[in-house]
Amino acid sequence: AQSVTQLDSQVPVFEEAPVELRCNYSSSVSVYLFWYVQYPNQGLQLLLKYLSGSTLVKGINGFEAEFNKSQTSFHLRKPSVHISDTAEYFCAVSESRSGGGADGLTFGKGTHLIIQP
Amino acid sequence: DTAVSQTPKYLVTQMGNDKSIKCEQNLGHDTMYWYKQDSKKFLKIMFSYNNKELIINETVPNRFSPKSPDKAHLNLHINSLELGDSAVYFCASSQAGHLYEQYFGPGTRLTVT
Numbered sequence: 001a002q003s004v005t006q007l008d009s010q011v012p013v014f015e016e017a018p019v020e021l022r023c024n025y026s027s028s029v030s031v032y033l034f035w036y037v038q039y040p041n042q043g044l045q046l047l048l049k050y051l052s053g054s055t056l057v058k059g060i061n062g063f064e065a066e067f068n069k070s071q072t073s074f075h076l077r078k079p080s081v082h083i084s085d086t087a088e089y090f091c092a093v094s095e096s097r098s099g100g101g102a103d104g105l106t107f108g109k110g111t112h113l114i115i116q117p
Numbered sequence: 118d119t120a121v122s123q124t125p126k127y128l129v130t131q132m133g134n135d136k137s138i139k140c141e142q143n144l145g146h147d148t149m150y151w152y153k154q155d156s157k158k159f160l161k162i163m164f165s166y167n168n169k170e171l172i173i174n175e176t177v178p179n180r181f182s183p184k185s186p187d188k189a190h191l192n193l194h195i196n197s198l199e200l201g202d203s204a205v206y207f208c209a210s211s212q213a214g215h216l217y218e219q220y221f222g223p224g225t226r227l228t229v230t
Contacts, residue, residue: 034218038158043121043207043221088158104150104162105219 002027002093006108013081014116021076021111023091031093033074034105035065038088047089050074061085086115120144121222123208129228130198138193138225140208146220148172148213149191151183154205154224163206166191167213198229 003026013019025031032051036044048059055067065076074091089112092105121142130136142149151163164183165172171183180196195202208222 036221043223044160044209045221046218049218090160104152104165105160106162107160110158110160 002031002095002106004091004093004106004108006089006091006111008111009109010112010114012114012116015083016080018079019077019081019085019113021089021091021113023074023076023108025072025074025091025093027072027093027095029095031095033065033067034092034094035059035063035074035076036090036092036107037061038090038110040087044090047076081113081115083115083117085113088112121208121210121220123206123222123225125225126223127226127228129230131230132198132200134198135194135196136198136227137195138206138208138227140191140193140222142189142208142210142220142222144210144220146210146212147188148211149185150209150211150219151191151193152207152209152221154207156204160207164191164193195227200229203227203229 005024007022034049035047037047038044047063048057050057050067058064063078065074067074088110090110091108094105124139148167150165152160153163154160163177166185182194184192205224205226207224209219211219
């Protein structure tokens with residue numbers, strides 16, 4: 001069974017500083033990895049995804065993430081954060097299986113990013 | 118145009134009641150999902166439907182039943198509501214297969230008193 005660990009439940013960062021949100025996963029098969037953002041009282045929006053190919057993926061709003069298979073990690077980074085980045089960030093995984101079919105996402109417990117002025 | 122919509126946005130009800138949450142997607146996707154987000158913001162898959170067939174049914178009480186009248190709709194019926202059912206319920210949709218991004222609705226906050 002797959003699982004996702006987000007090591008930090010809350011990350012305070014000053015405005016314009018860089019940030020890294022950590023995500024580690026566990027799976028016995030190949031996986032697809034996602035980062036979602038949830039602004040207060042809203043649904044989830046996809047930031048970026050890793051399916052295959054280049055291990056560095058770029059997403060919306062200046063975010064990027066790097067897939068590291070040996071460390072089973074998919075950390076999210078942004079070089080300079082803004083007040084508007086204050087939100088809950090979720091790492092998610094979907095396992096790769098043959099035969100297609102529909103699979104739900106397994107989410108981490110989320111990291112609350114707090115931007116301080 | 119709203120891609121995935123849910124109604125109602127807020128639902129307050131008493132224990133023992135039966136309620137439904139509706140979900141509609143206009144993206145032409147063939148798979149829809151229901152997720153539950155608890156008070157600690159932990160998200161967990163409840164169900165998914167692909168072409169009117171239930172694909173996933175996690176360890177969810179049978180008081181919860183998804184109903185899909187067509188590919189664009191997946192409603193969630195909950196019988197005999199309990200206090201522990203209080204949560205935010207999210208609907209999502211995607212094309213079949215995990216390669217595709219799941220699009221989420223705005224959520225329905227259910228409060229059971």
